[in-house]
Amino acid sequence: MRRRHRRLQGNPDLDITAFLNLMIILVPVLLLGMVFTQVRMIELDFPGMPAGEAPEPEAFQLEVVLTPSGMEVADSERGLIRAFPNADGQDFDGVQSLLAQIKQRMPEKRDLILRVAPSVDYQTLVTTMDHVRSRPAVVVASKVEAELFPDVSLADAPEGYEVQLAEQGGQP
Numbered sequence: 735m736r737r738r739h740r741r742l743q744g745n746p747d748l749d750i751t752a753f754l755n756l757m758i759i760l761v762p763v764l765l766l767g768m769v770f771t772q773v774r775m776i777e778l779d780f781p782g783m784p785a786g787e788a789p790e791p792e793a794f795q796l797e798v799v800l801t802p803s804g805m806e807v808a809d810s811e812r813g814l815i816r817a818f819p820n821a822d823g824q825d826f827d828g829v830q831s832l833l834a835q836i837k838q839r840m841p842e843k844r845d846l847i848l849r850v851a852p853s854v855d856y857q858t859l860v861t862t863m864d865h866v867r868s869r870p871a872v873v874v875a876s877k878v879e880a881e882l883f884p885d886v887s888l889a890d891a892p893e894g895y896e897v898q899l900a901e902q903g904g905q906p
Contacts, residue, residue, distance in 0.1 A: 794843065796836065796883065798829065800862050801851040804897035805829050807836075810847070817897050824858060826865045833882050834869055846883035849891040 795810040804820040807829060816832055818825040837843070846866055850859055863886055871880035 794840065795847065796833075796843065796845075797847045797849055798833075798862070798866055799849045799891050799895065799897070800824075800854055800859065801891055801895055801897055802853050805862070806897055807832055819897050824862070826861060829862075830865045830869050830882070833866060834880075837882050844881075844883060845885040845887065847887045847889055849889045851891040851895065 797808045797810050799806040799808065802820065805818045805824060807815045807818075809815060815836075818828050833846075848859075848863065848866065866882060866886060867884050868879040868881055871878055873880075
């Protein structure tokens, strides 16, 4: 009996067209998706001074007190500058414009203490921090973020503290 030997056939060409089509679509979609998944971080400092160091007597320490009843802008030594009661929501733009006026008078000042009541929700805290750090401005026909007080320190508001119902204080 005679044996038939199979002839060795060459490997057929691989058809990778479907794989290449998938890569042509998948790579740009993944690259575009990376832009939208960036994580934002907010750097915080905690108020206080190193041990053994005394504060300057004439130091202007700006504070923003954030409670569910509203916001107040104050100097920690001299008292209330202006109150923004919460009538129909927090007045972020009013606080931002007041801080812009203070920044014009003291351009070298960069720090601010944000005192937050425990009952304030996280989104309100972050929105307040965004508004006290910078404000929109137009420079040479371009909209940019102008710096207000980027060095924000967090502290607790006094327990049971409520913003006055009537706006108090004067212009800075």
